[in-house]
Amino acid sequence: EAAVMTLCAKINGLFCEYSTPRILVVKSWKIGLIYRIYQYIVLVYILWYVAWRGGHQDTDTVVSSVTSKVKGIALTNTSGLGEQVWDVADYIVPPQEDDSFFLMTNMIITPNQTQSKCAEYPTRKSICTSDMNCTKGFKDAQGNGVQTGRCVHYSDSVKTCEVLGWCPMEKKDDPPNPALLADAENFTIFIKNNIQFAKFEFNKRNILPNMSSSYLATCVFNRNTNPNCPIFRIKDIFEETQEDFQTVAVYGGVMAVQIQWDCDLDKDLCVPQYSFRRLDKKDPKSSETPVHNLRFAKYYKNSDGKDSRTLIKGYGIRFDILVYGEVSFPSADYICDFFVRFTAKAYTKKKFTYLDEHELVSIYFLTQFTNTELK
Numbered sequence: 001e002a003a004v005m006t007l008c009a010k011i012n013g014l015f016c017e018y019s020t021p022r023i024l025v026v027k028s029w030k031i032g033l034i035y036r037i038y039q040y041i042v043l044v045y046i047l048w049y050v051a052w053r054g055g056h057q058d059t060d061t062v063v064s065s066v067t068s069k070v071k072g073i074a075l076t077n078t079s080g081l082g083e084q085v086w087d088v089a090d091y092i093v094p095p096q097e098d099d100s101f102f103l104m105t106n107m108i109i110t111p112n113q114t115q116s117k118c119a120e121y122p123t124r125k126s127i128c129t130s131d132m133n134c135t136k137g138f139k140d141a142q143g144n145g146v147q148t149g150r151c152v153h154y155s156d157s158v159k160t161c162e163v164l165g166w167c168p169m170e171k172k173d174d175p176p177n178p179a180l181l182a183d184a185e186n187f188t189i190f191i192k193n194n195i196q197f198a199k200f201e202f203n204k205r206n207i208l209p210n211m212s213s214s215y216l217a218t219c220v221f222n223r224n225t226n227p228n229c230p231i232f233r234i235k236d237i238f239e240e241t242q243e244d245f246q247t248v249a250v251y252g253g254v255m256a257v258q259i260q261w262d263c264d265l266d267k268d269l270c271v272p273q274y275s276f277r278r279l280d281k282k283d284p285k286s287s288e289t290p291v292h293n294l295r296f297a298k299y300y301k302n303s304d305g306k307d308s309r310t311l312i313k314g315y316g317i318r319f320d321i322l323v324y325g326e327v328s329f330p331s332a333d334y335i336c337d338f339f340v341r342f343t344a345k346a347y348t349k350k351k352f353t354y355l356d357e358h359e360l361v362s363i364y365f366l367t368q369f370t371n372t373e374l375k
């Protein structure tokens with residue numbers, strides 16, 4: 001026994017003692033009252049914090065899918081093509097409408113190209129005076145073909161190096177102004193957006209439950225009168241960003257449609273907010289106009305069986321539909337904590353030791369003056 005005690009002394013009682021906190025219950029209405037008042041202040045504060053401030057909330061970010069549908073018909077009347085009607089299969093390139101798509105508003109058309117030999121479009125690098133200036137097999141600087149080594153007439157006054165490629169060559173002209181598909185200002189985009197907050201298994205879509213099919217057949221988004229309608233007129237989108245559609249339509253641009261979901265599942269408030277932003281805004285210090293174009297071709301077989309194509313350099317607007325969102329909900333952990341703290345009181349009662357006021361005072365002085373621990 002003595003040996004064990006010395007061992008204990010050596011290791012500072014690390015393995016030989018067990019201490020547990022003890023709670024004193026003081027029988028005093030003054031201290032009790034102060035304690036209760038303090039407890040209620042804390043309780044009221046916590047309830048206010050949870051209910052109104054939304055503190056201690058669990059959050060999650062949005063997972064989203066977007067599909068869109070552009071509607072509208074444009075009529076053009078040009079010397080080259082005559083009267084032509086453009087529908088959605090003509091002006092959405094490539095034909096895919098999801099969270100990013102290209103709506104063609106203007107174009108330079110080079111019809112009837114075939115694989116053959118012809119004079120390159122005249123630029124500083126392609127103009128020549130003799131065959132000496134052209135290198136056979138050289139891949140042309142404009143990326144249009146392979147040089148044959150001959151210098152030929154492009155027009156009566158200009159000679160350029162001949163290339164093997166898709167002929168005749170596209171002219172490096174400015175796009176038509178006003179834009180060919182000026183009618184596109186009245187096209188509409190119907191955006192369908194499904195979102196999910198995976199953590200809460202919460203799904204929602206931007207077509208609200210109270211929207212009937214007859215409402216969706218006629219409504220057009222308007223920030224003041226119709227802020228929930230998911231159908232947007234192109235001209236209105238540009239007006240919201242203080243841009244003029246007809247000006248942007250000539251050279252093209254990039255426009256963002258932003259869908260903001262800020263959901264409060266507590267209050268069952270979950271309606272998206274729409275906003276718009278031009279993403280390729282012109283730098284006021286630069287004279288360069290933003291340009292957005294892409295080339296594509298339509299292929300067919302000539303009567304002689306050779307492949308031909310119509311090359312289109314399309315200028316247009318790329319729409320990027322961006323979905324943001326956050327949801328918040330009071331945290332389950334926090335609520336559990338809250339209840340445990342209150343119910344725990346019931347079973348901890350067993351551990352309580354009762355003292356009266358006089359005992360408390362004497363114990364207090366005892367510990368103060370002798371500086372010994374209460375054991």
Ligand SMILES: *[C@@H]1O[C@H](CO)[C@@H](O)[C@H](O)[C@H]1NC(C)=O
Nearest residue numbers: 075076077078079082083084
């Ligand atoms: C197209 O232009 C031609 C000649 O400029 C004209 O005769 C014709 O009426 C126009 N068509 C339309 C639909 O405006």
Ligand SMILES: *[C@@H]1O[C@H](CO)[C@@H](O)[C@H](O)[C@H]1NC(C)=O
Nearest residue numbers: 111112113114116167302308
């Ligand atoms: C296309 O080119 C071929 C020869 O290259 C010509 O015979 C035909 O008339 C052209 N077609 C058009 C519509 O210009």
Ligand SMILES: *[C@@H]1O[C@H](CO)[C@@H](O)[C@H](O)[C@H]1NC(C)=O
Nearest residue numbers: 124126127128129130132133
């Ligand atoms: C073409 O070649 C000739 C002779 O080599 C030269 O004098 C002339 O400057 C060249 N022209 C161009 C446009 O490069």
Ligand SMILES: *[C@@H]1O[C@H](CO)[C@@H](O)[C@H](O)[C@H]1NC(C)=O
Nearest residue numbers: 181182183184185186187235
């Ligand atoms: C677009 O529609 C409005 C009203 O319906 C009409 O006044 C305007 O001329 C149309 N714009 C074009 C380019 O057709």
Ligand SMILES: *[C@@H]1O[C@H](CO)[C@@H](O)[C@H](O)[C@H]1NC(C)=O
Nearest residue numbers: 208209210211212215228271
């Ligand atoms: C549908 O409900 C939203 C709010 O939940 C309301 O703002 C909107 O006006 C309603 N739309 C229609 C067409 O009733």
